[in-house]
Amino acid sequence: MKTVKIFPTKLQGTVVAPSSKSMGHREIICAGLAAGTSIIDNISMSKDIEATMRCLKAINVAVDEIPSMIAGRKALQISGTGHPMAAADSVDCGESGSTLRFFLPLGANLNCPLTFTGHGKLVSRPLQAYYDIFDEKFIQYFNDNGNLPVTVNGRLTPGTYKLPGDVSSQFVSGLLFALPLLNGDSVIEITSPLESSAYVDMTINCLAKFGIKVENEGGAHRRYLVPGKQRYQALDSQVEGDWSQAAFWTVGGSLGKGITCQGVNVKSLQGDQAVVDIMERMGAAISQTENSVTVNGGATKATLIDAANCPDIIPVLTVLAAVSEGTTKIINAGRLRIKECDRVAAMTRELNKMGAAITEEPEGLTIVGKPEGLKGGVQVDAWNDHRIAMSLAIAAQKCAEPIILTGAESVAKSYPTFWEDYKSVGGLVEEEA
Numbered sequence: 217m218k219t220v221k222i223f224p225t226k227l228q229g230t231v232v233a234p235s236s237k238s239m240g241h242r243e244i245i246c247a248g249l250a251a252g253t254s255i256i257d258n259i260s261m262s263k264d265i266e267a268t269m270r271c272l273k274a275i276n277v278a279v280d281e282i283p284s285m286i287a288g289r290k291a292l293q294i295s296g297t298g299h300p301m302a303a304a305d306s307v308d309c310g311e312s313g314s315t316l317r318f319f320l321p322l323g324a325n326l327n328c329p330l331t332f333t334g335h336g337k338l339v340s341r342p343l344q345a346y347y348d349i350f351d352e353k354f355i356q357y358f359n360d361n362g363n364l365p366v367t368v369n370g371r372l373t374p375g376t377y378k379l380p381g382d383v384s385s386q387f388v389s390g391l392l393f394a395l396p397l398l399n400g401d402s403v404i405e406i407t408s409p410l411e412s413s414a415y416v417d418m419t420i421n422c423l424a425k426f427g428i429k430v431e432n433e434g435g436a437h438r439r440y441l442v443p444g445k446q447r448y449q450a451l452d453s454q455v456e457g458d459w460s461q462a463a464f465w466t467v468g469g470s471l472g473k474g475i476t477c478q479g480v481n482v483k484s485l486q487g488d489q490a491v492v493d494i495m496e497r498m499g500a501a502i503s504q505t506e507n508s509v510t511v512n513g514g515a516t517k518a519t520l521i522d523a524a525n526c527p528d529i530i531p532v533l534t535v536l537a538a539v540s541e542g543t544t545k546i547i548n549a550g551r552l553r554i555k556e557c558d559r560v561a562a563m564t565r566e567l568n569k570m571g572a573a574i575t576e577e578p579e580g581l582t583i584v585g586k587p588e589g590l591k592g593g594v595q596v597d598a599w600n601d602h603r604i605a606m607s608l609a610i611a612a613q614k615c616a617e618p619i620i621l622t623g624a625e626s627v628a629k630s631y632p633t634f635w636e637d638y639k640s641v642g643g644l645v646e647e648e649a
Contacts, residue, residue: 218625219648220635222612224592226513227472229641231465233457233479234260235289236486237630240455241268241314242419244292245393246426248277249322251298252450257284257291259455263629267310271319274307274330275300286454288633298447300397306331306365311338311556311629317386320346320368321394324355329369336600337556339364345383346390374400374444381410381437384551388440389419396428396446404440411524411551413437414487421485426451456481459488461631462509463529466491467536468610468641469511470500475641476510490526494519494533498540518542518585523549531607534563538572539614540585549580556629557599566596566608570615589614598623602630609638609645620648 235258245268247254259265269279269292277296284291300322309316309332316332320343323330340363350357355370372394379387388404395402410416416437420430427449431441457479469475482489482504492509496502497519501512518540523530530549537544552559564576571591573584592615598605605626612619624647627634635645 217622219620219622220624221618221620221646221648222609223618223644224613224615225642225644226613227468227641227643228474230476230478231637231641233462233465233477234631234633235455236458237262237264238314238415238418238458238460238486239422240265241318242422243453243455244268244272244294245318246422246428246448247294247450248272248275248279248296249298249300249393249397250296250426250448250450253293253295254450255282255291255293255452257289257452257454258286259284259290259292260458260631261290262632263310264312264315267308267312267315268318271307271309271315274302274304275322275326276303300326302326302328302330305329306333309334309338311336313338313341313384313555314386317343317346317384318390318393321372321390324350324368324370325372325394325397327371329367331365331367333365341554342383345379345387349377372398374398374402376403376405378405378407381406381408385410385412385415388416392416392419392423392430392440392442395442396423396430396444398444400444402442402444404442406438410437411548412487412527414485414525418485425453456484459484459486459491460528463488463491463532464606464610466495466502466509466511467532468613470495470513470516470536471539471610471614472513474510474512476508478508480507480509482506482509487525488529491529491533494521495536498536515587516540518544520544521546523547523552523580527552527555528603531559531563531603532610534567534574534581534583535607535611537583537585538567538574538611539587539589541587542585544583544585546581546583547579550578556601557604559601559604562599562601562604563607566604567611569594569596570611570619589616591616592619593617595620595622597621598626600626602626602628606631606634609643
């Protein structure tokens, strides 16, 4: 486990946001389901993206890295047949919840066994919403007391698919990838208000880009009409920048001397773009261009933060709230407990070690801000979670003394170059022996 010492220096400068992991998953999958060859450029390679590449290869899609047109990035040449078929009997999803949930319905449509394995917290992350569907649709599946590995074997049939709205939107997206390939029309019914609907909008937008029609009936996110017998169209594309990663730099700039994050689309459908609105409510000094966001240092104040549609930016917003004036409430954050770690517990425990005043609630957090800063001078842990590691690094600049962070290597899950970018804007990090 990698341990680093992070010194409390004020961050300042310019960073180019990694490409969106969320959009990267989606574009790579759509390209793989098409007949023909696509080139998907501007890929920030990470362990999660590599897991999606492995799953494509397991359903007989050729995936090759080729030179990118963009410095420091990767491009993927993806060649599919339009008719996924098993090319392996098992596939390793790493620790990527998106990968597993996006591919399980595709695996359940191969009419032969495919086993999905994983590591870390992914082994026990909930899949019951799919198991209920598989039971109804007579899809065989075998698991280890509800945990990975899980083997699926069957053929999906057109019809109605019901999902509760309070589970991860990844279940909806997974069905949206698979159902257009069936030989008849289908409907996805959401039986309660849908959380993280912005992620489903991203999926529908990506499907449309690759020639697949899905109707969000009445725009209400309660019924999705999915015509069958559709065919994905191969195309070349560049993945847009990642707002969930940009959030570390927007908060970092606010707590420091100012950071410009380039390569983000201000008209993006990514739900995590909400970081701009939330930080503006908190009084942060923010300006935007078409492809960048700049946040300058300055005092911020408390607000109410609803985590329902932007769960991935909650850890770093917890950092901002911890040093803002007043008491911030974070609500609808229960699903953060079943991410790579229990992020509600992790941010409470680790920031409180550093001197914050956070109370953990069943579905959120109450944060009494300390604008004077935190004490630091302690050892904290990343909980094997990339977003915890990066959030604590951003918090270090508001500490009176350095912090020791264990698990610093966990950033590789989504942002392998984080520490290099952190140092490029003035962060002082030393690897401990």
